Amino acid sequence: MFLINCPYCGERDQQEFKAGGEAHIERPKQPTELSDDEWAEYLFMRKNIKGVQFERWNHAHGCRKWFNMVRDTSNDEIKAIYKMGEKPPSQ
């Protein structure tokens, strides 16, 4: 349980938010040309990092907007928050 600084609404309790999993997984540009292995990679395989990870979050019980977060999964510390479409901060 932690506080999240929504880029649109400010600091709110984590229970207002929905985690949306790993960020920056790009939808294949040519889905019809993908092999089964590439589909598996896109659909199912995840980094699941213990440490600093890039994630998508949604302010589900607030502004309902999506944004990105850099979070350390070993201690739940939030390192950075940035809007969709913005470049991820370099570590």
Add this chain to the structure above:
Amino acid sequence: MRNKYSVFSLIKNALSYHENWQRAWKDPAPKKAYDAVIVGGGGHGLATAYYLAKKHNMNNIAVVEKGWIGGGNTGRNTTIIRSNYLWDASAGLYDHALKIWEGLSQELNYNVMFSQRGVMNLAHNLQDVRDLKRRTHANRLNGIDAVYLSTEEVKKFCPIINTSPDIRYPVLGGTLQRRAGTARHDAVAWGYARAADAMGVDIIQNCEVRGIKRNGDSVEGIETTKGFIKTKKIGVVAAGHSSVIANMAGLRLPLESKPLQALVSEPVKPIINTVVMSNAVHAYVSQSDKGELVIGAGTDDYVSYTQKGSHQIVEGTLNAILELYPIFSRMRMLRQWGGIVDICPDASPILSKTSIKGLYFNCGWGTGGFKATPGSGDLFAHTIANDEPHKLNAAFNLNRFVSGDLVDEHGAAAVAH
């Protein structure tokens, strides 16, 4: 030579004030090389080592554990054992485990306190009713005992449940698997550790894996905090940390690790005679032999390795518990904790070879691995020893995420995720 536990050994040791019991397992330093190394000394890992030694004559093996035996998810789960899963593959896997549970205490010469008190799954809406009836039929076709109960029968089997029609999510019925039940979770790890150790398996605690050494497409050994260990076969049974180990070998897994919480109350006299699980409102509860209510809460939706979860998850579970069991309204909770569970997209486990020769993974049990401990160990040992899966775990290969042949058990996994 391992001394046998019996009433005579109890009397003999009582005479010396229980100060001379033999160690249950040794505490060896790692050798330079082993025929196989199991990474992770939880129930599944120790069971794997035990069956490798017992059924496949692989005695020159080691289990490396970064903490201590019984300190991970083995000692954190809510001890529920059942096999009422929907699909044939799962039914085969989990009922194989349940059959081993039925003779496990005798086999290990260690009382794992297996208690077949039954597991009841409740239906709270019409879709639940249809799903649970379908699952009952599927179970019976697979030779798994299951009955569908009406609301009255639910009340009769477990009288403290509030079956009033005017609660928010009324009990419309349920299923009962009578062979299901609970076991003492850490005794399972201790029993397997002791039995494996007696057959020559080295159980190495406080030994964290730091790297996996590869030579092209095969493994050569593991780097640990206690030095390099040479081996041709590595069985990884690291639960929530499976992705971390996979990453060391350059392998990707379809897993997400999330905190799952549980809590126990103060001990009271026997009040609930079975295990009751309710997916729809997310509440499940049983009573330990010590008298504590053992309550399972849900997972958080974000990846975390912190072994603690969010408060609102516990609050939601307790709300549901209180509506279903008004009698518990003044109980005080004694302890609450979290464990890290590795969740697969189809809520089924992975017991599989990998693209790297000699590297095997047993993971993805998510929120419900404890029940499968003996079966998982047996089948994983078979997979490692023969370099081929047993027919019961063939469907649970890593390649199913490529072929699309998933085993979707979201309905039968008790924790919604």
